Amino acid sequence: MMPNRHARAALLGDYLPGVAICGALLAGLIWLPSDNRLPMEILLVFAMAQGWNLLSGYAGLLSFGHQVFIGIGAYSLFMSMNAFGLPLPLALGVAGLVTMATAAVMALFLHRMRDAYFSIGIWVMADCVRLLIGQWDWVGSSRGVMLESSKLDLTHFADMVFWLAIGLAVVVQFGVFILLRSRFGLGLMATRDNDVAAASVGIGASRSKVTALILSALICGLGGAVYYLSILYADPSGAFDLSWQIKILFIVIIGGVGTLEGPILGTALYFVLQQAFQDNGEMFLLLQGLTAIVVMVFAPQGIWGVIAQRTGLQIFPTRRRPPGPSLAARRPKPTTEDKAQAARAPAKG
Secondary structure (H helix, E strand, C coil), rough: CCCHHHHHHHHHHHHHHHHHHHHHHHHHHHHCCCCCHHHHHHHHHHHHHHHHHHHHHHCCCCCCHHHHHHHHHHHHHHHHCCCCCHHHHHHHHHHHHHHHHHHHHHHHHHHHCCCCHHHHHHHHHHHHHHHHHHHCHHHHEEECCCCHHHHCCCCCCCHHHHHHHHHHHHHHHHHHHHHCCHHHHHHHHHHCHHHHHCCCCCCCCHHHEEEEEHHHHHHHHHHHHHHHHHHCCCCCCHCCCHHHHHHHHHHHHHHHCCCCCCCHHHHHHHHHHHHHCCCCEEEEEEEEHHHHHHHHHHCHHHHHHHHHHHHHCCCCCCCCCCCCCHHHHHCCCCCCHHHHHHHHHHHHH
């Protein structure tokens, strides 16, 4: 019973700080009016950034083409409801499945690519998909597609979208946390650090990375679906725009690549800058670029990486602690006789 008790205590200690902090952040967002687009956008962009971080931070595959999954998710949702009359919950499921299928097909061409070849390859494929959607009349071609409002209950539409965003952000954060603490997650991080060493102990590096790509695509696809659901319109120039990738890349690099806490800080900093300079777009872009340069030069591990390095703080620890008390606690305490023998030992010499 003792190991189980210690295991539960260790597990609670790993989860409790993250739950408390996420709860406090969500409470602050919920306090804002739900018809305000800002809290919804914060939640969705954070979820997409965390999805990108799963692939690039924990699988070691730097992607410059995740905007394709955002666009595919949005278009899949719209066409599922417009053309096939599916209700919103089923349409969201279809959007997720189509996005995962798209990632699986892309993986057939990308799974042997590494480093810059993968980054450029997925970027080129994303742009090809954008051009294809722009020429496809069934999905509106370059004009885009409008979601038919008759398919929706507009009475509490803003509240519904807001709660969908909250649900997605929470599920993504804790879902990725649990995934990374599983055997799959530990194997994924092992392949990121050393493919050859991971393969030598039976970890399938290629399979792990393809799975990470598909899960990352699913997260971004659902984020894109909910985002464009809120505006009832999507077009190729917006849904497949490279600015989505730039935004996500900035957030994760500033916060800390390969950390679950980093995208939280990065998202907060991004939207603080955006709101502070919302009337001056050129200044916002300038400060965004300068901030990225400063962080990459002086803190390449990101803001959270510096905090964790100096304080040892981990809100979402991905490394599992062994259950049971520490080695010092397991060591038997010396008895009175042991102390007496230790005291006489020098005299015998």
